[in-house]
Amino acid sequence: MSTSHQSTEPYTKAEKDWLKQKFDGEFKFLQTQGLSIYKEEDREEGRTIARALRANDDEDDEEEEEEKEENQFLKDLEEDPMSHLADHHFSEKQLEWIEKHYRHSGNFMFSHVLKAFDDEDCEEAVAMVAAFMED
Known part of the structure; x- marks a missing residue:
């Protein structure tokens, strides 16, 4: 059996927490294997297997999160076709701030009596978000 140097290292706290959450600890995990x-x-060998499973689990979690975000985007568009019309004017960080406080750029612009289809209003919205983020 060939093991990498990483597999012989003790579990990290995050790895122990993952084992506890998924298998109720190392003992029960090893039994399942x-x-x-x-x-x-x-x-x-258990550490090698656990690390491979955890890496795969992390990838699955990322895919689920991306799918959830995509579904929310589509739901927003169904509810309000203007909800993301102005997104391309904002930076990624600005969109994250808008999502946290207003759900989407359409809500932000509507709440400040700005039109998402008007470039001048979009420029004003970008300046407003930048100012809000500084505070």
């Missing part, structure tokens, strides 16, 4: 907590080579 047919490995023994009393044999160091089994524990090394």
